[in-house]
Amino acid sequence: MNFSVLMSLYYKENVIFLDECFKSIWLNQAVKPNEIVLILDGSVGEELQNCVQYWGNQIGPILKVIPLPHNVGLGKALNEGIKHCSNEWIFRMDTDDICTADRFEKQVAFIQQHPDVVLFSGQVMEFDQNISDANVLKAVPVTYEEIKEFAKKRCPFNHMAVAYKRNVILGLGGYQHHLFMEDYNLWLRVIGNNYRVANLPDVLLYARVGNGMHARRKGLEYIKSEKQLLDLKKQLKLQNPVYANMLFLVRSAFRLLPADVLGKIYNTFLRKSIKK
Template identity: 75%
Template sequence: MNFSILISLYYKENPKFLDQCFESIWDSQMTKPTEIVLVLDGPIGEELTACVQKWQSKIGSPLKVVPLPQNVGLGKALNEGLKQCSYNWVFRMDTDDICTSDRFEKQIKFIEQNPNVVLFGGQILEFDQNISDADVLKAVPTTYEQIKKFAQNRCPFNHMTVAYKRDVILSLGGYQHHLFMEDYNLWLRVIGNDYQVANLPDVLLYARVGNGMHARRKGFQYIKSEKQLLDLKKQLKIQSPFYANMYFIVRSTFRLMPANLLGKIYNTFLRKKVEKTE
């Protein structure tokens, strides 16, 4: 099956992380992608340019680089990349994450067995600096009904694991401006238009989450984004106005908490520690 990988690269990325990302989607992958569309979201500097050129030389024509003259943000960059994807099935990936070696093989098999599904992802294990420390599971529901219910309160997909049909995403307007939540916004529009969605129960990716990233997701900018989310839920009738307003208040309250407390809540209640197997 032919499919495209869609990646957006920003100048602040660590070249070492980008290198590990490419290794996981090309060198270590049991089923290699037909095409990799790498959007350069503005100028990326000498070190990252050298890393990209190294992989262009190694991969050849399957790696399509799409440079943008200036930084436009993740959502707009991905929209530009979608226009350049040659195949209808598009798999997302972030530049600092690492795929499992069987990620694409598992997702292709799922596509072949579930022709009505237009969007699906999988589970991720989070790590700080070293992949050997990946022991925190960010779990998402797997069935259509579970995902619809989960989406009322939280983002139901791990964005960096998703695969979706390009034509469906473009027909819904692609990624739209929604500060910090472009992906959640898009998933709600897919679900709200009654398309079939799912998640695999398998871990498909190791996600880098160092430097207290989750604890920094606070402040009035995030509350404005929560209000936009509230309005979208009402518009799509994803959730009743009463519960939508209630969850807006709850989510906004979290955004005002001190960073250390928010981090503790996030790690205690929204993530699951898993035991390592030797």
């Protein structure tokens, strides 16, 4: 089965992380993509450009590099990338993450076995700097009904491991501006339009989080983003309005907590540590 891998790169990426990412999606995969679309979201600098050129020499025409004249942000960059993907199935990947060696093999098999599904991801292990220390599971529900219920409270897919049908995403208008929630916004529109979705129970990817990223997502701008999320849920009629308003207040309250407290809540209640 043919499929495209879609990534967006911007100048703050670490060249070592990018190199590890390419190794995981090309050298180490049991099943390889027949197309990799890499959007350069503005100028990325000489070091990253050299890394991209090196992998272009290794991979050949399978790697399509699309430079944008200036930085537009992840959502807009991905929308541009979708236009350049020639396959119906698109697999997302972030340029600092690492796929398991059987990620594509498992996702291709799932697509072939479930032709009604248009969007799905899988489980993800998070780590800071060293993949050998990955022991925090970012878990998402597996069945269609569980996902619909979960989506009322939290994002039901791991964006960095997601696969979706190109024409469905384009038909829904692609990614839309929504601070740090472009993916959640899109998934709600997919679910709200009654498309079939799922998740694999398998870990498909190691995600680099680092430096308290989640704890920093706080403040007034994030509360505005929560309000946009509330309005979308009401528009799509995915949630009882009273419950949706209550959830908005709770989520907004968390955005006002000190970063260290927010980080502890995140790590204690929203992630599962895996003992080695």
